Amino acid sequence: MGKKIDDYYVNKALQLYLEGLTYREIERILGISHVSIMNWVKKYNIKRPLGSNYHPTYKILSATELSNYFQNTKNLSGAGVVVTELGDKFMLIKWERFRD
Known part of the structure; x- marks a missing residue:
């Protein structure tokens, strides 16, 4: 039997998968x-939504870097953003809004 990985990392991995990141990423x-x-x-029968024609970008930031990122209003317009804790840092996942 292999080593048990903490559920925290299982949840993070599945969350990132649903956000569109590849297995290798x-x-x-x-x-x-x-x-x-x-x-x-x-195992958990996770399915990504059909028709997702985007690939998100992501950054790993410290708390200070994250604060500075959000202070610049240009970073907040025209895109969706999700922030999640990743150990002692934060991961910012960003994708452009769908356009007609």
Whole structure:
């Protein structure tokens, strides 16, 4: 039996998967095998929404960097943003709004 990975990281991996990151990108961010992530997606029957024609960008920021990011109003217009805790840092996931 393999080692048990904390549920915190399982949830983060699945969250990032639903946000559109690839298995390899999640592996680089969390330090967890992309194969483990694929297995969790299958185990929990996670499905991404159909028709997602975007790929989010992400940044890993300290609390100070995150605060500075949000102080610039140009960073807040025309895009969706999600922030999640990642250890002692924060991950900011951003995607442009759909345009007709």
